[in-house]
Structure formats: C-alpha cells, structure tokens
Amino acid sequence: MPNIHFQNLGPEQWKAEVMLVPFCEGEVEPALHPELDKVVPWLAVAPALRDLRGEKDELALVHGHPKLSVPRVLTVGLGPRNALEMDTFREAIAAAVRLCVKKEFSSVLLPEPLLAGLPGGRERLVEEAVCAALLALHRFSALKKKPEQAVKGPEWIALGFTGGNPDYLHAAARRGENAADAVSMARELANMPGNLLPPQAIAERAEQLAGECGFSCTVFNETELEKQGFGALAAVGGGAARPPRLVVLEHAPEGRGQEKPLIFIGKGITFDSGGLCIKSAAGMGEMKSDMSGAAAVLAAVAVAARENAPRRLIGLLACAENMPGGRAMRPGDVVRTVNGDTVEIANTDAEGRLVLCDALSWAQKEWTPVAIIDIATLTGACAVALGRGVAGLFCDDAELAERIRAAGGACGEPYWELPLWKPYAEHLKSEIADIRNMGPREGGAIHAALFLRHFVAGSARWAHLDIAGTDWAEKASALCPKGATGFGTRTLLELARGGVL
Ligand code: BES
Numbered sequence: 001m002p003n004i005h006f007q008n009l010g011p012e013q014w015k016a017e018v019m020l021v022p023f024c025e026g027e028v029e030p031a032l033h034p035e036l037d038k039v040v041p042w043l044a045v046a047p048a049l050r051d052l053r054g055e056k057d058e059l060a061l062v063h064g065h066p067k068l069s070v071p072r073v074l075t076v077g078l079g080p081r082n083a084l085e086m087d088t089f090r091e092a093i094a095a096a097v098r099l100c101v102k103k104e105f106s107s108v109l110l111p112e113p114l115l116a117g118l119p120g121g122r123e124r125l126v127e128e129a130v131c132a133a134l135l136a137l138h139r140f141s142a143l144k145k146k147p148e149q150a151v152k153g154p155e156w157i158a159l160g161f162t163g164g165n166p167d168y169l170h171a172a173a174r175r176g177e178n179a180a181d182a183v184s185m186a187r188e189l190a191n192m193p194g195n196l197l198p199p200q201a202i203a204e205r206a207e208q209l210a211g212e213c214g215f216s217c218t219v220f221n222e223t224e225l226e227k228q229g230f231g232a233l234a235a236v237g238g239g240a241a242r243p244p245r246l247v248v249l250e251h252a253p254e255g256r257g258q259e260k261p262l263i264f265i266g267k268g269i270t271f272d273s274g275g276l277c278i279k280s281a282a283g284m285g286e287m288k289s290d291m292s293g294a295a296a297v298l299a300a301v302a303v304a305a306r307e308n309a310p311r312r313l314i315g316l317l318a319c320a321e322n323m324p325g326g327r328a329m330r331p332g333d334v335v336r337t338v339n340g341d342t343v344e345i346a347n348t349d350a351e352g353r354l355v356l357c358d359a360l361s362w363a364q365k366e367w368t369p370v371a372i373i374d375i376a377t378l379t380g381a382c383a384v385a386l387g388r389g390v391a392g393l394f395c396d397d398a399e400l401a402e403r404i405r406a407a408g409g410a411c412g413e414p415y416w417e418l419p420l421w422k423p424y425a426e427h428l429k430s431e432i433a434d435i436r437n438m439g440p441r442e443g444g445a446i447h448a449a450l451f452l453r454h455f456v457a458g459s460a461r462w463a464h465l466d467i468a469g470t471d472w473a474e475k476a477s478a479l480c481p482k483g484a485t486g487f488g489t490r491t492l493l494e495l496a497r498g499g500v501l
C-alpha cells in the first residue's frame with residue numbers, strides 16, 4: 001500500500017505527478033473554483049477543458065508543463081451535484097486512481113479544499129477519498145509466484161491542505177487509511193482458499209495480529225470446546241480432518257477492562273461443502289469465503305485495537321470446516337449447545353447457525369455485553385431476497401438497528417431490515433429436541449435469524465447481519481476486484497470507534 005502523507009503549506013507548495021480534480025456536472029469552470037487557480041492557474045486556459053462536462057465516469061487527463069510542480073490534472077466527473085451520493089464519489093476516486101496505476105504515475109495528490117466543496121461533510125469526504133484510493137489498489141496476490149508484480153500503484157498519495165490547522169482532517173485521512181487496511185485484511189482472509197486457511201490458520205493469523213495490533217487473543221481447541229459444552233460447533237467441525245476453533249479477541253482500552261463490552265461474533269466456516277447434505281458442485285467453490293463474517297470481525301477488532309478505539313470490544317470467531325467425513329454430523333442427530341439446549345440437525349448445510357448459537361450462548365455466559373452483533377454469510381435466501389448490493393439486518397432494538405444502519409450507510413455498506421417474524425418460530429419446533437436447525441425454504445433468512453434469536457436472552461441487545469449476498473463480488477468494480485468484498489468490516493469498525501451504544 002502506498003504511503004499517505006500531508007502537504008500542509010497551501011496550494012502553491014503542493015507537489016505530485018498528478019492531481020485529481022473532481023467536478024460536478026456543469027461545473028467544469030475554473031472560475032467557479034477559486035482554489036484551483038492557486039494550484040494550477042494553467043488549467044483555466046487549458047483548451048481540453050472546453051470538452052468536459054463533469055459527467056459521472058468522465059475522466060480526463062489535462063497536461064500542463066512537465067516542469068511544473070503539479071504537471072498534470074486528472075479531472076474526475078461526478079455527475080449532477082444534487083444527485084451526488086458518497087458511493088458515486090468513492091467509485092469516481094477509485095476509478096481515477098486505477099487510471100493513475102495504468103499510467104504508472106508514481107505520486108497522486110488529493111486536494112482537500114476541492115473536496116470540501118462537495119456535499120457529504122468535510123471529514124467524511126477526506127476519509128472516504130483516502131479509503132477509496134487505497135481500496136482501488138488492493139489486489140489478492142498472495143498466491144501468485146511474484147506477488148510484488150501484481151499491481152504497481154503510486155509510491156505515495158498526498159492530501160493537499162490550504163494551511164491552518166488541519167489536525168482533524170489529518171485524523172480523518174488516517175481513519176480512511178485504517179479502514180482500507182481493515183477491509184483489505186478481511187478480503188485477503190476471505191479470498192484465501194479452504195485448503196490454505198483451515199480453522200487453526202485463522203487462529204494463528206489472529207494471534208499474529210494480536211501481537212502486531214495490541215489486543216489479546218485466546219484460542220479454544222477441540223478438547224477445550226467439548227469441555228465448555230460447544231456441542232453444536234463441535235458437531236459442525238466433526239466431519240473435517242481439520243478441527244474447529246473458537247478464537248476470542250479482546251481489546252480493552254486502559255482503565256476500561258471491566259466495562260460492558262461490545263461483542264462481535266463472526267461465522268467462520270472455512271469451507272462449506274454442505275456436509276452430508278452436500279451442496280451441488282456449481283458455486284461450491286465460493287464457499288471458501290463462508291468465513292467472511294469472522295474475517296470482518298477479526299479485521300475490525302485488529303484495526304480498532306491498533307487505533308486504540310475508546311471502548312472495550314470482544315470478538316468471537318466461530319471457526320469450523322463443514323465436511324462430509326466419517327465423523328460428520330448426520331441429519332437427524334441431536335446435539336447439545338453451550339446453554340444446555342438440544343438441537344435437532346434437520347440439515348447439515350444449515351451449519352452457520354449452529355456455530356453461532358454456541359458462540360452467542362457463550363458470550364452471554366461470560367460477559368454482560370452492551371450489545372452483541374453477529375455477522376454471517378448465513379443464508380442463500382437472504383441473497384435471493386435482497387440481491388448483492390444490500391445486506392440483511394435483523395434486530396428488535398430500534399435504536400441499535402438505527403446505529404448499525406447509520407454506521408453502514410456512512411461507509412458504503414447498506415443494510416435493509418428484515419423481520420424477526422415471531423409466528424414463524426413455530427416452524428423451528430422439533431419433535432424430539434428443543435429446537436431444529438431448519439424451517440421451510442420460504443423465508444429462509446428469517447428462519448435462520450429466529451433460530452439465532454432462540455439463543456439470545458430477552459434482556460440482551462442483539463443484532464444479526466446476514467451478508468450472504470454482499471460478501472462476494474461476481475464482477476470487478478473500481479473499488480473491489482472480483483472476489484471477497486470485505487463487506488461489514490467498516491460497519492463494525494465504525495461501531496467500535498463510536499461512543500456508547
Ligand atoms: N453458507 C451458506 C449460505 C450461503 C449461500 C452463503 C450462498 C453465500 C452464498 C449456508 O451455510 C447454507 O448453506 N445455508 C442453507 C440453509 C438451508 C439448508 C436451510 C441455504 O441457504 O440454502
């Protein structure tokens with residue numbers, strides 16, 4: 001990742017191979033942007049400008065003299081001002097940075113005073129611009145023979161300021177940089193194939209990050225899990241040669257070791273074959289990312305700890321491989337969960353809710369949380385209902401739901417609320433156990449959420465995020481190559497950064 005630095009001494013001192021200049025539609029008129037005149041006075045007389053409109057997706061390189069401190073401008077069209085959304089802004093910045101990569105520019109300048117005139121709020125615009133610029137550069141190249149040659153991006157990206165005391169804007173830029181780091185980390189984990197990232201490897205990565213970022217990490221192996229009563233998690237991992245793990249992360253700022261923690265729980269199925277209820281071959285490969293929830297939790301906690309976020313956080317990664325081995329759980333089996341309830345396994349492919357129910361119960365046994373948020377690639381039904389652009393949010397606490405929607409909305413991770421429809425709880429009744437792990441196909445995302453809800457005490461604040469549709473991109477965009485998206489990571493990081501819930 002390129003280094004981000006600040007040029008604080010005003011436009012006359014700015015220096016870079018190229019400067020990005022955003023324009024809204026109909027505003028490609030240097031006279032409308034007095035700041036512009038100070039940095040690149042030549043732009044006002046550049047004939048190329050006459051052909052530009054500032055339309056969405058319009059990118060144009062305009063050259064000044066090569067000896068100038070900013071010899072080029074890359075204009076970035078944003079479309080009409082009154083329709084400008086943060087998503088468009090992020091995509092536009094990312095597309096511009098991609099063009100800079102193609103042109104092999106070694107340095108790029110983002111002029112803060114020109115961003116400040118756009119709708120969205122000054123700090124947010126800086127944070128999002130930096131985050132988008134960095135995400136545009138991230139590629140999953142860990143498995144290429146020569147990873148260093150995968151993308152040759154700029155060596156540095158600078159933010160240009162007018163002077164004064166832009167400390168709060170520097171902080172916003174650092175938040176953007178950290179957010180991009182977290183998302184990249186989550187993508188890196190979720191793109192990693194099942195053979196290379198079994199539960200134990202997630203645990204080891206967590207331990208390594210704990211050392212680097214300064215949080216604590218405890219790993220429960222299969223023997224300890226059994227001792228603690230994690231019958232459902234153990235059953236899911238039973239069919240795999242590589243055993244399950246529960247990874248417990250904790251970030252406690254100084255003096256806050258005893259405060260009620262905010263708890264994140266991530267589904268960490270390192271590969272979901274479906275188990276004995278095996279999936280069909282088509283699309284099974286995508287199930288290597290069935291640990292996207294755990295990846296989001298790990299990345300968010302790691303970066304929040306590195307930033308020394310102001311609140312106590314616990315992250316639980318419920319990790320197992322769902323395989324059809326000789327010790328695999330069978331349809332019809334009954335297992336006992338951490339809270340003592342028995343679950344009838346109606347379908348071994350509904351394994352996510354099984355690993356999560358043990359983690360949910362355990363979280364409430366160990367701590368008095370301020371809130372619990374679980375995140376999981378839980379149901380194909382959620383993807384069918386909502387498509388690939390928006391994730392499902394289940395929460396009976398209106399204030400918590402709003403916090404989550406606001407956090408996601410601010411960083412390009414939208415959620416749509418689906419109901420925890422009480423009458424459907426009926427469908428989860430079992431003849432022989434306390435609950436069964438599957439309801440009818442219709443309303444599948446709701447049934448999964450209701451199953452989880454069974455394990456949440458009435459008094460606990462809890463939300464469930466179903467990211468089955470959003471965690472994987474079928475098509476590349478400027479902000480994200482094909483593959484894992486890291487969806488949810490920024491939402492959790494936003495919540496971790498925020499004040500009291
Ligand atoms: N990991 C899948 C859900 C999923 C599907 C995620 C597609 C991403 C893309 C989950 O474990 C699963 O298999 N769910 C079943 C549940 C059913 C058996 C009740 C499903 O959605 O079909």
Ligand code: ZN
Nearest residue numbers: 272349350351
């Ligand atoms: Zn499954």
Ligand code: ZN
Nearest residue numbers: 269272290352
């Ligand atoms: Zn799954």
